[in-house]
Amino acid sequence: QVQLVESGGGLVQAGGSxxxxxxxxxxxxxxxxxxxxxxxxxxxREFVAAITRTGSDSLYSAPMKGRFNISVDAAKNxxxxxxxxxxxxxxxxxYCAAKPGSGSYLAYLYxxxxxxxxxxxxx
Numbered sequence: 001q002v003q004l005v006e007s008g009g010g011l012v013q014a015g016g017s018x019x020x021x022x023x024x025x026x027x028x029x030x031x032x033x034x035x036x037x038x039x040x041x042x043x044x045r046e047f048v049a050a051i052t053r054t055g056s057d058s059l060y061s062a063p064m065k066g067r068f069n070i071s072v073d074a075a076k077n078x079x080x081x082x083x084x085x086x087x088x089x090x091x092x093x094x095y096c097a098a099k100p101g102s103g104s105y106l107a108y109l110y111x112x113x114x115x116x117x118x119x120x121x122x123x
Contacts (some may be wrong), residue, residue: 001025002112004096009117012086015122020081022096024113029053033103034079035110036070038092038119048094050103051079059103086121093118 008020015022022034035050049070051058069082079096094117097110104110 002098004098004112006096006114009094009119011120011122012118013040014087014121014123016084016086018086018119020083020094020117020119022079022081022098023076024079024096024098024112029074029098030044031079032098033057034072035097035099035105035107036079036081036094037097037107038090039095039116040089040092045095045106045107046092047107049081050105052102057102059105061105068108084118086119088121088123091119091121105117 004022005024008024008066035049036048037045039045040050042061047061049060051070051072053074054071067085096114098112099110
């Protein structure tokens with residue numbers, strides 16, 4: 001049974017940073033990609049970033065590139081999302097997801113999802 005478990009969310013002041021982690025288990029993820037999405041109240045789910053398991057290719061939502069950084073530790077089956085210079089509008093539940101092949105901004109292509117971790121940014 002595939003499991004994705006996120007952690008690292010919390011309450012932070014504007015301008016602060018957080019590092020989210022997602023540990024994947026239950027199958028081999030060779031040849032897979034991991035992505036991060038977020039969902040804020042009253043808004044649609046939004047793509048944040050994705051990366052291949054090897055770390056050779058990464059993909060970012062244009063507005064977040066430069067502030068957020070995705071990385072992976074294949075040996076630990078863990079993907080990270082570094083959130084820098086956070087803004088109140090970054091407040092959302094952040095979800096980790098996994099799909100075969102390369103990363104994508106299309107949520108429906110992801111086969112497995114975690115439960116999410118809440119990020120709250122105060123002004």
